Amino acid sequence: MTASTREGGIQPVRLTVGITAHRDLIAAEKPAIARLVSELFDRLEQRFPGTRLQALCPLAEGGERIFARVAVDRGIPLLVPLPLPRSFYMQDFADQESREEFEELCEQSTVFELPLRPGVSPEQVARPGHLRDSEYAQLGVFVSSHSQVLVAMWDGKPSDQLGGTAQIVHYRLYNIYPAPAATRPIGPEMLADDENDLAYHIACSRDRDDGAPASPLHPLQGAWLTGDPETPPQDEMPDRYAHVFAMTAEFNRDLGRLAIHRESAAPHLDGNQPAGVTRIGRRFTAVDQLANRYQRRLNRALRTTYTLAALMGIAFVGYSTLPEQPLLLYAFLGFFALGLCLYAIARRGDWHRKYLDYRVLSEGLRVQYYWALAGIGNAGDGRFAHENFLQKQDPELGWIRHVMRDVELAAGPPVDTGDRGLEFVLAHWIGNAVGKDDPGQLGYYTNKAEQRYRLHRLTERLGTLSLWSGMAVAVVLAIFSRDFDTATRTVLLLLMGLLPLLAAVRGAYSHKRADKELIKQYRFMARIFGNARNRLEATSGREDKREVLRVLGTASLDEHAEWILMHRERPLEQSRL
Numbered sequence: 365m366t367a368s369t370r371e372g373g374i375q376p377v378r379l380t381v382g383i384t385a386h387r388d389l390i391a392a393e394k395p396a397i398a399r400l401v402s403e404l405f406d407r408l409e410q411r412f413p414g415t416r417l418q419a420l421c422p423l424a425e426g427g428e429r430i431f432a433r434v435a436v437d438r439g440i441p442l443l444v445p446l447p448l449p450r451s452f453y454m455q456d457f458a459d460q461e462s463r464e465e466f467e468e469l470c471e472q473s474t475v476f477e478l479p480l481r482p483g484v485s486p487e488q489v490a491r492p493g494h495l496r497d498s499e500y501a502q503l504g505v506f507v508s509s510h511s512q513v514l515v516a517m518w519d520g521k522p523s524d525q526l527g528g529t530a531q532i533v534h535y536r537l538y539n540i541y542p543a544p545a546a547t548r549p550i551g552p553e554m555l556a557d558d559e560n561d562l563a564y565h566i567a568c569s570r571d572r573d574d575g576a577p578a579s580p581l582h583p584l585q586g587a588w589l590t591g592d593p594e595t596p597p598q599d600e601m602p603d604r605y606a607h608v609f610a611m612t613a614e615f616n617r618d619l620g621r622l623a624i625h626r627e628s629a630a631p632h633l634d635g636n637q638p639a640g641v642t643r644i645g646r647r648f649t650a651v652d653q654l655a656n657r658y659q660r661r662l663n664r665a666l667r668t669t670y671t672l673a674a675l676m677g678i679a680f681v682g683y684s685t686l687p688e689q690p691l692l693l694y695a696f697l698g699f700f701a702l703g704l705c706l707y708a709i710a711r712r713g714d715w716h717r718k719y720l721d722y723r724v725l726s727e728g729l730r731v732q733y734y735w736a737l738a739g740i741g742n743a744g745d746g747r748f749a750h751e752n753f754l755q756k757q758d759p760e761l762g763w764i765r766h767v768m769r770d771v772e773l774a775a776g777p778p779v780d781t782g783d784r785g786l787e788f789v790l791a792h793w794i795g796n797a798v799g800k801d802d803p804g805q806l807g808y809y810t811n812k813a814e815q816r817y818r819l820h821r822l823t824e825r826l827g828t829l830s831l832w833s834g835m836a837v838a839v840v841l842a843i844f845s846r847d848f849d850t851a852t853r854t855v856l857l858l859l860m861g862l863l864p865l866l867a868a869v870r871g872a873y874s875h876k877r878a879d880k881e882l883i884k885q886y887r888f889m890a891r892i893f894g895n896a897r898n899r900l901e902a903t904s905g906r907e908d909k910r911e912v913l914r915v916l917g918t919a920s921l922d923e924h925a926e927w928i929l930m931h932r933e934r935p936l937e938q939s940r941l
Contacts, residue, residue: 376619383421383507383517384516385424386519388572391571400586404515422507446477447478478499480499503527505532512562513564514563516589518567537590607760633781651767732772738789790897791803813890896915900913
């Protein structure tokens with residue numbers, strides 16, 4: 365098998381449909397609810413054929429079982445997160461028949477237990493009470509945070525029941541965590557535009573007094589809900605969410621055409637690396653190669669564009685100086701036409717956007733991979749660990765968070781790899797910055813900062829030399845023009861025009877690549893990783909080390925969010941040719 369042979373295990377991103385539902389639905393409405401769920405799956409599959417579905421369902425009684433049956437019957441993979449140890453969870457079911465149904469569905473699903481919140485023991489949730497309810501709230505938040513679409517079988521009425529359907533819908537729409545006010549986490553995500561506030565509401569009746577849906581809803585009414593007050597409930601998915609899903613499908617197509625190179629695979633922990641961590645590593649490797657592919661295309665396009673711009677300038681200056689040479693005019697037009705063709709090809713292939721998106725996704729997956737190797741999961745509240753990544757930059761970038769959610773689901777709960785995993789992360793993620801072969805980010809940023817600085821200094825010096833050489837030629841012409849013959853004067857006029865032109869083109873190319881900004885960023889990241897290494901070497905406790913790595917990953921995500929914002933302002937533009 366050659367190095368470029370495509371390896372198995374790189375699965376496309378799935379569109380995850382989660383569920384929150386009342387348990388006490390009335391029997392007469394259940395068949396119609398099942399039909400609405402099936403119709404929703406039909407619509408999603410038809411609208412996004414490049415993205416397969418998967419269902420996320422804890423298999424509680426009532427609406428969740430209806431949802432799960434429809435998914436299983438359609439062959440949609442079913443993931444079952446449990447909020448408690450399995451035996452405790454089954455205690456909340458009404459009877460033996462319900463428990464048998466749960467076991468039957470589990471046999472056709474992938475089942476995993478969510479870790480209990482920090483400081484909570486299994487004994488404390490073995491009986492009903494606030495702590496047990498809090499685990500259900502964490503479960504609801506987990507399902508919401510890891511679903512691209514949340515189906516809500518809800519009567520439309522608010523409720524104070526901790527972790528109940530009403531609170532999970534409220535969290536989905538407004539990012540308000542279902543917990544007592546004193547412990548409710550508040551973050552910037554509450555105020556940011558959120559691509560993950562999409563819910564499909566199926567209004568339902570409940571088997572209780574006053575069980576009809578809240579007015580003006582009527583039973584079995586289906587509508588899309590979002591947290592945007594300017595987007596009312598509607599029959600069709602709002603366009604901005606459909607656009608994000610379409611970008612995910614496009615990523616899947618690019619992923620499907622990729623041949624994975626073994627030598628570029630993510631570093632692997634010796635021994636038995638957890639299977640979930642390996643899945644993240646494979647996705648990281650694939651996306652990194654996609655980013656490299658589009659980076660090469662974009663860099664070639666940039667270099668060619670600015671070379672053509674320089675040649676256009678040379679032709680223009682030459683024609684201005686030698687108007688009797690019409691070939692120079694034709695050359696000018698030819699270079700311009702080539703530039704337009706290159707621009708059209710790059711734009712049609714979306715090289716600039718894909719390079720930036722895939723690069724920043726790759727760096728997000730790098731953090732995810734090394735966090736998983738270090739045994740770092742979510743913060744204990746059930747939410748997606750990278751919830752704020754890129755939220756301030758561009759609503760379209762929400763598809764990147766969807767990919768990371770999919771990866772986190774595929775990886776499963778974190779596995780404690782102990783000191784071995786922490787040492788591996790220190791060596792391969794951070795490194796020691798000694799020599800160019802150091803595999804860590806510390807060495808990468810240190811070397812890149814130095815390379816960029818040397819190149820930038822060379823650009824500045826060549827630009828200064830070209831500019832002042834051109835000015836010197838102009839001075840010579842101004843003083844001694846009459847002493848030169850026509851041929852010499854023509855050569856000097858050409859130099860006077862060309863030298864500043866070449867300096868300007870090289871400076872524009874350097875600006876387009878954001879050389880000055882990247883030098884600052886590389887130096888900043890080198891300091892961040894250097895400080896993290898120093899802290900880790902001075903820290904002995906595992907949890908303290910994990911906290912340092914968590915902060916390091918968050919800082920890295922923030923910096924790459926700034927990176928994509930900076931480069932999105934410098935696209936390949938026809939008008940700048």
